[in-house]
Amino acid sequence: MFSKILIANRGEIACRVIKTAKKMGIKTVAVYSDADREALHVEMADEAVHIGGSPASESYLLADKIIAVCKKTGAEAVHPGYGFLSENVKFCEALKQNDIAFIGPPPKAIQAMGDKITSKKIAAEANVSTVPGHMGVIADAEEAVKISNQVGYPVMIKASAGGGGKGMRIAWNDDEAHEGFERSTSEAASSFGDDRIFIEKFVTDPRHIEIQVLADSHGNCIYLGERECSIQRRNQKVIEEAPSPFLDEETRKKMGEQSCALAQAVGYTSAGTVEFIVDSDRNFYFLEMNTRLQVEHPVTEMITGIDLVEQMLRVAAGEKLAIGQNEVTLNGWAIESRLYAEDPYRNFLPSIGRLTRYRPPSEITTENLVVRNDTGVFEGGEISTFYDPMIAKLCTWAPDRLTAIEAMSDALDGFELEGIGHNLPFLSAVMEQDRFKEGRLTTGYIAEEFPDGFDGVELPKASLKLLAGLAAHMAQTIETRGFEEASTLDIGRNGNERSVIIGEDRFNFAVDEKFVTWLDHDDDVEMIIYVENNWAPGDTLVNARVGDKRMVVQVARKSYGFKMRYRGADLKVQVLLPRVADLMVHMPIKLPPDMSRYLLCPMPGQVVRLEVKEGDVVEDGQALAIVEAMKMENVLRSEKKAVVKSIAAGVGSVLAVDEVIMEFEDV
Numbered sequence: 001m002f003s004k005i006l007i008a009n010r011g012e013i014a015c016r017v018i019k020t021a022k023k024m025g026i027k028t029v030a031v032y033s034d035a036d037r038e039a040l041h042v043e044m045a046d047e048a049v050h051i052g053g054s055p056a057s058e059s060y061l062l063a064d065k066i067i068a069v070c071k072k073t074g075a076e077a078v079h080p081g082y083g084f085l086s087e088n089v090k091f092c093e094a095l096k097q098n099d100i101a102f103i104g105p106p107p108k109a110i111q112a113m114g115d116k117i118t119s120k121k122i123a124a125e126a127n128v129s130t131v132p133g134h135m136g137v138i139a140d141a142e143e144a145v146k147i148s149n150q151v152g153y154p155v156m157i158k159a160s161a162g163g164g165g166k167g168m169r170i171a172w173n174d175d176e177a178h179e180g181f182e183r184s185t186s187e188a189a190s191s192f193g194d195d196r197i198f199i200e201k202f203v204t205d206p207r208h209i210e211i212q213v214l215a216d217s218h219g220n221c222i223y224l225g226e227r228e229c230s231i232q233r234r235n236q237k238v239i240e241e242a243p244s245p246f247l248d249e250e251t252r253k254k255m256g257e258q259s260c261a262l263a264q265a266v267g268y269t270s271a272g273t274v275e276f277i278v279d280s281d282r283n284f285y286f287l288e289m290n291t292r293l294q295v296e297h298p299v300t301e302m303i304t305g306i307d308l309v310e311q312m313l314r315v316a317a318g319e320k321l322a323i324g325q326n327e328v329t330l331n332g333w334a335i336e337s338r339l340y341a342e343d344p345y346r347n348f349l350p351s352i353g354r355l356t357r358y359r360p361p362s363e364i365t366t367e368n369l370v371v372r373n374d375t376g377v378f379e380g381g382e383i384s385t386f387y388d389p390m391i392a393k394l395c396t397w398a399p400d401r402l403t404a405i406e407a408m409s410d411a412l413d414g415f416e417l418e419g420i421g422h423n424l425p426f427l428s429a430v431m432e433q434d435r436f437k438e439g440r441l442t443t444g445y446i447a448e449e450f451p452d453g454f455d456g457v458e459l460p461k462a463s464l465k466l467l468a469g470l471a472a473h474m475a476q477t478i479e480t481r482g483f484e485e486a487s488t489l490d491i492g493r494n495g496n497e498r499s500v501i502i503g504e505d506r507f508n509f510a511v512d513e514k515f516v517t518w519l520d521h522d523d524d525v526e527m528i529i530y531v532e533n534n535w536a537p538g539d540t541l542v543n544a545r546v547g548d549k550r551m552v553v554q555v556a557r558k559s560y561g562f563k564m565r566y567r568g569a570d571l572k573v574q575v576l577l578p579r580v581a582d583l584m585v586h587m588p589i590k591l592p593p594d595m596s597r598y599l600l601c602p603m604p605g606q607v608v609r610l611e612v613k614e615g616d617v618v619e620d621g622q623a624l625a626i627v628e629a630m631k632m633e634n635v636l637r638s639e640k641k642a643v644v645k646s647i648a649a650g651v652g653s654v655l656a657v658d659e660v661i662m663e664f665e666d667v
Contacts, residue, residue, distance in 0.1 A: 001024070001026070001313070001314070001317050001319075002026055002076045002077045002101070002313065002316075002317060003026065003027060003076065004026065004027040004028070004029065004046075004073065004074055004075050004076055005017075005021060005026055005027075005028060005029070005075055005076065005077045005078065005079055005103065005313070006028075006029040006030075006031065006066065006069060006070050006073065006075035006077070006078050006079070007028060007029070007030055007031070007041070007045070007078075007079050007081065008031060008060070008066050008078050008079070008080045008081065008084065008085055008086075009041075009060065009079075009080060009081030009082070009083070009084055009086075010032065010033070010036055010039060010041055010060060010081075010376065010387065011039070011041065011376035011377075011387065011388070011390065012374045012375050012376035012377075012390065012392060012393060013081035013082055013293070013295075013374075013376070014030060014041035014044075014045075014081060014376060015040055015041050015044055015374070015375065015376045016309065016374050017079045017081060017309055018030070018041065018044045018045055019044075020307055020309040020310050020313070021309075021313070023307075023310075024310060024313065026313070027046045027047075028044075028045045028046050028047070029045060029046065029047045029048070029049065029069065029070075029073045029075045030042050030044070030045035030047070030048040030049070031048070031049055031050075031051045031059070031060070031065075031066060031069055032048055032049075032050055032051065032059075033050075033051065033052055033053060033054050033055075033056075033058070033059035033060065033386075034050075034052070034053050034054045034059075035054035035382075035384050035386050035387075036054075037050070038381070039376065039381070040375070040376050040377060040378055040381075041376055047073055049069045049072070049073065051065045051066065051069065052065060054384070054386045055386055056084060056386065056387065060084045060085070061084055061085060063085060063088070063090065063091040063094055064094075066078065066085070066091075067094060067095065067098055067100065070095075070098070070100050071098070075100070076100065076101060077100060077101035077102070077103050077313075077316055077317075078095055078100060078101070078102055078103060079103040079104075079309075079312070079313075080102070080103070080104060080292065081292075081293065082290075082292050082293055082294065082295060083388065086104065086291075086292040086293075087110050087114050087290075087291050087292055088110075089107045089110050089111045089114065092104070092106070092107040092110060093107050101316050101317070102316070103270070103312050103313060103316040104270045104291065104292060104312065104316070105268050105269050105270045105272060105291050106267060106268075106269060108266065108267060109263075109266040109267055109268045109269070109291060110291045112266045113266060113268075113272075113288070113289040113290075113291050114161065114291060115160055115161065116158060116159075116160045116161075116198060116288055117135045117136070117137070117160050117196070117198050119286075119288060119289055120133075120135055120286065121135060122262070122265060122266060123262055123286040125265070126258075126261050126262050126265040127258070127261065128258045128259075128261065128262050128286045129258065129276075129283070129284055129285050129286060130285055130286045131200045131201055131203065131277065131285040131286070131287070132151065132200065132201045133151055133155075133156075133198065133199055133200025133201055134147045134150070134151060134198060134199045134200070135198055136198070137160075137196050137197075137198070138181070138196075138197050138198065138199065140181075141177075141178045141181045141182055142178075144157065144177055144178065144180075144181035144197065144199060145174045145177045145178055145181075147199050148171060148174070148177040148199055149174070151199060151200065151201050152201065153171065153172050153173060153177075154170055154171065154172045154201075154202040154204065155170070155171050155177065155199050155200065155201060155202050156168065156169075156170055156171075156199070156200050156201070156202040157169045157170075157171055157177065157180045157181055157184050157197060157199055158184065158197065158198055158199070158200070159184055159185075159187070159188030159191075159192060159194070159195070159196070159197060160188075160194065160196040160197065160198055161188065161192040161193075161194035161196065166187050166188070166191045166192075166632065167184045167185075167187045167188035167191065167192070167197075168184060168234075168235045169181075169183060169184050170202055181197060183633055183635070184197055185197055186633060187632065187633055190628075203277050203279055203285065205279070205280055205442045205444065206230075206277040206278060206279060206442060206443050207228065207230045207244070207246060207277065207278040207279075207441060207442055207443065208228075208229045208230045208232065208237075208275065208276075208277060208278075208287070208443050209226050209227070209228055209229065209230070209244050209246070209247065209255070209275075209276055209277075209278050209284070210226060210227050210229055210273050210274060210275040210276065210294070211223050211225075211226050211255050211256050211259040211273065211274045211276070212224040212225065212226075212227065212271070212272075212273055212294075212297070212300045212308075213256075213259050213260055213263050213268070213271070213272050213273070213274060214270075214271050214272075214306075214308070214311055214315075214321065215260075215263050215264070215268050215269050215270065215272070215315070215321075216269055216315045216319070216320050216321045217269045217315065217318060218320045218321075219264075220320060220321045220324075221260040221263050221264050221268070222260070222321065222323065222324065222325045222328060223255075223256035223257075223259055223260055223325070223328070224300050224304050224306060224328055225242060225243055225252065225256075225300065225303065225304065225328070225330045226242065226243055226244050226247060226252060226255065226256075227240050227241065227242045227243075227244070227273075227294075227296055227299055227300060228240065228241045228242070228243070228244035228245065228246065228441065229275075229296060230441040230442055230443050230445060231430065231436075231441060231445050231446065232443050232445075232446070233348060233446050234348075234632070237295070237296060237338065238337075238338055238340075238423075238427070238430075238446070239335065239336065239337055239338070239427065239430060240296040240299055240335070240336045240338075241299060241333065241334060241335045241336070241401075241404075242299040242300050242302070242303050242330075242333070242334050243303065243330055243333070245401060245439030245441070246278070246282070246439065246441070247278075247282070248282070251278075251282045251284070254284075255274075255276060255284055258274075258286075259274035262274055262286070262289065263289075268291070269315055270291075270312050270315050270316065271292075271293055271297070271308045271311060271312050271315075272289060272290065272291050272292070273289065273290045273294045274286070274289050275287040275288050275289070275290065277443075293308060293309065293312065295338070295390075295393065296336050296393075298334070298336055298372060298374060298393060298395045299334035299335065299336050299395060300334075302332075302334035302370060302372070302395060302397040303330050303331055303332055303333065303334050303397070304328060304329070304330065304331070305331070306323070306328075332397055332398060332399045332400070332404070333397065333398060333399070333400055333401040333403075333404040334370075334395060334396065334397040334404060335395065335396050335397075335404050335405060335408050336393055336394070336395045337393070337394045337395075337408060337412065337427045337431075338390060338393055338423075339390070339391045339392045339393070339394060339415070339417070339422060339423065339424060339427070340389045340390055340391065340422065340423045341383045341389040341390075341391055341420050341421065341422055342389055342421065342422065342423050343421025343422070343423075343603075344421075344423050344425060344426040344453075344454040345421070345454065345455065345456070346421065346602050346603065346657075347453050347602065348423065348426075348454075349421075349602045349603030349629065349634070350385070350389050350603050350604065350605070350629045350630045350632075351383070351389070351420045351421030351422065351603070351604075351657075352382075352383050352384060352385055352420065352604050353382070353383060353419055353420045354380065354381070354382055354383075354419050354420075355377060355378070355379055355380060355381050355382075355383065355391075355417070355418075355419045355420065356379075356380075356418045356419035357379060357416050357417060357418035357419065357540075358377060358378060358379040358380075358381070358391075358416070358417055359379065359415075359416040359417075359540075359541075360373045360375065360392060360394070360415050360416075361373070361394075361410075361411045361414040361415055368398065368399060368403075369396070369397070369398055369403075369407055370395075370396065370397035370398075371394075371395070371396055371407065371411050372394075372395040372396075372397075373392055373393070373394050373395070374392065374393040374395070375391065375392035375393070376392075377391055377392065383420055385604060385605075385629065385630065388630070389630055391417070391422065394408070394411055394412065394415065396408045396411055401439070402437060405431055405436070405437060408431055409428060409431045409432065409567065410550075410552050412424060412427055412428045412431065412568070413428070413551075413552040413553065413554070413565070413566060413567065414541060414552045414554075416540060416541060416554055424568070425454075425456065425457060425565075425568035425569070425570065426454050426568065427568070428457065428567050428568025428569075429454070429457045429567075429568045430449075431567075432457070432567055432568070433449065435449065456568075456569065456570070457567060457568040457569040458569070459566070459567060459569045459571075461505065463566070463567065464502050464503075464505055464507070465507055465518070466529070466546040466547060466549055466551065467502065467546075467551075467553065467564055467566060467571065467573065468500035468502060468505075468507035468509070468573065469500075469507070469509060469516040469518070469529045469531060469546055469547075470531060470533065470542070470544055470546050470551065470553065471500050471561060471562050471564065471573045471575050472498045472500050472507075472509045472511050472516050472575060473511060473516055473531040473533065474533070474535055474542070474555070474562065475498060475511075475561065475562075475575040476496075476498075476511045476512075476513075477535065477536070477537065478537050478557075481537070496510050496511045496512065497509070497510050497511075497519070497577075497578055498510075498511055498575055498576070498577070498578070499575075499576050499577070499578045499580075499581035500561070500573060500574065500575055500576075501573075501574040501576065501581060501584060502571055502572070502573050502574075503571070503572075506581060507520060508520050508578065514530060514531060514532070515528050515529065515530055515531065516528075516529050516531055517529075529546060529547045530545070530546075530547060531544065531545070531546050532544065532545045533545070533546075535555070537557070539555070540554060540555060540556060541553070541554055541555070542554075542555055551566065552566075553565065553566045554566070558572075560572070560574045560575075560576075561573050561574045561575035561576075562575070596639075597645075597663055597664050597665070598660050598661075598662070598663050598664070599624055599625070599636060599638075599660070599661045599662045599663075599664070600658045600659065600660060600661065601627060601649075601655040601656065601657065601658065601659045601660075601661055602627075602634070602636070602657070602658075603627070603629045603634070603657060604629060604654075604655070604656055604657055605627040605628055605629030605634070605654070605655060606627065606628050606629075606652065606653065606654050606655070607625055607626070607627055607649050607650065607651055607652065607653045607655065607661065608626050608627070608628045608633065608651065608652075609625065609626040609651060610624075610625050610647065610650070610651055611623045611624055611625060611626070612624055612625075612644050612647075612662075613644065613647070614644050614645070614646055614647055615643065615644060616643070616644045617641070617642075617643055617644075617667060618638040618641065618642055618643075618644060618664075619638065619641050620638060620639065620640050620641055621637050621638065622637060622638045623635050623636070623637055624636050624637060624638055624661075624662065625649075625661055625662075627655070636661070638664075641667055642664035642665065642666065642667060643664060643665050643666070643667055644662055644663075644664060645662075645663045645664055645665040646662065646663045647661070647662045648660045648661060648662060648663070649661045649662070
């Protein structure tokens with residue numbers, strides 16, 4: 001076994017590898033860029049070496065610098081994590097030439113599977129089910145339209161060297177095929193240095209299900225079950241689980257055996273993932289093979305008990321697999337939620353800034369519950385534009401799926417995060433949906449369930465009543481602390497009746513030390529609600545039992561009462577004297593300014609293209625500008641017919657959120 005390894009990566013995956021290496025007694029070397037000088041992986045590693053500037057092209061993608069660090073520190077092997085150089089054949093070959101082990105598959109396997117066109121041909125030869133399509137290189141947008149018509153709409157336009165949702169578009173007609181080819185080509189060139197594109201039939205209502213394989217250099221290959229990865233946004237996975245709620249044992253076995261056959265056909269060793277799309281009849285088609293550790297690998301570890309990073313290290317050191325296929329058992333259910341620095345209220349656009357609060361839920365391991373949080377950030381750290389917007393991967397395990405979902409809902413409720421836009425509310429919303437709980441998933445889930453985008457969570461009246469009762473009880477805790485200067489809500493002076501206003505709903509209670517009595521009750525509804533909580537003034541998180549419901553609620557004291565976050569809903573909760581609440585309906589409401597005459601930059605990013613000029617008449621839906629953020633190109637479109645009055649930003653301009661790009665006037 002190696003005595004020292006280098007992790008050629010950053011963030012949560014670097015931290016993840018370091019944890020297993022420490023458990024195995026292996027020393028670790030971290031590399032870091034200017035932006036990551038204070039990063040968590042740098043602190044966790046035994047050694048850390050600076051390798052360049054903040055852009056990945058000046059640091060994490062520089063193979064020669066990483067090899068030089070290996071020689072300087074005596075690292076015997078390199079774990080690439082995912083992304084960056086993890087599937088770079090030249091890097092693997094360079095390591096081999098310098099007698100440094102690559103903790104991953106051999107270069108030939110990476111090359112064969114890394115090219116999506118070649119991999120599909122090999123898959124077909126290995127009798128793996130494949131999707132109909134055009135596997136040749138496409139010259140231009142016009143040819144893309146022609147081929148799309150031959151394959152038949154809808155089609156998927158994909159970068160041959162792509163991954164992570166970049167360089168991928170779905171086209172339903174000629175116009176979308178033309179634009180999709182141009183955007184995919186541009187994204188592929190900037191992200192992978194390879195602008196080759198291919199087109200295949202898009203399977204409607206598909207599921208994205210992948211098989212985890214593990215192979216050694218002694219001819220052994222096993223599969224560790226599947227992961228359901230259907231909940232995606234822009235072809236990027238958001239929520240994953242294992243096993244899939246859709247597969248039966250027969251289909252699982254077929255997919256696993258075909259995955260192993262493909263791995264062995266290319267001489268694969270190490271951990272790898274074979275991705276499939278699966279239709280409603282459980283027909284499955286090969287999508288691609290990822291020749292690296294997947295982001296979502298924790299859910300497989302949680303249901304199998306197998307540490308995939310440890311297995312990668314052992315295989316790279318020449319060891320045989322210590323487990324056979326008949327020894328692989330799937331136990332319980334695991335779910336992973338990817339926490340991204342993306343603002344769901346702005347169509348999930350990237351958000352950057354300082355994490356003014358970062359307090360994840362406590363990690364737990366018991367017989368019936370596991371909570372795990374893989375992360376590479378810390379409170380006070382920065383989320384920058386240079387790298388992937390992932391903040392953490394929150395995982396839960398339980399004996400069954402519904403219990404795992406409930407555990408995830410509680411864990412998300414207890415995840416305190418402030419300072420940037422993030423997708424916590426969206427993740428919580430999905431966990432509460434009946435469709436998700438029933439396992440009726442497709443890759444179109446988000447588009448179907450949130451067709452107009454995400455505009456927040458609307459809690460049921462029963463949940464609002466419990467939150468109102470909790471708020472009234474918390475206010476009573478403040479009012480009875482015994483300070484001489486009692487508040488205006490002092491129970492001694494003003495009685496124990498309180499009105500709680502949440503949005504347009506009002507709840508009236510009589511508050512006692514351990515109970516709140518609901519004064520608006522119907523005869524068939526519980527009137528007295530028992531409240532037990534551990535909250536003290538100043539706490540930002542309350543674990544409470546309200547009635548028969550256990551609740552984890554984030555709270556912040558405000559002059560009017562509390563700001564509460566529960567199940568993805570951010571609520572203004574006013575706790576008032578009844579006579580004050582009676583007067584609230586007469587208070588004027590301040591309206592936001594009208595910004596409909598402006599095109600505002602919806603995320604921090606750079607203008608890479610302007611599609612119009614001053615004086616142009618634009619139509620509803622017409623492309624106006626393209627802004628690049630986090631290596632993704634975002635097309636900004638007109639929301640109505642208008643004339644471009646002025647343009648405030650040019651190509652190359654780096655803009656902040658809500659900075660003006662152009663102004664319009666009526667036609």
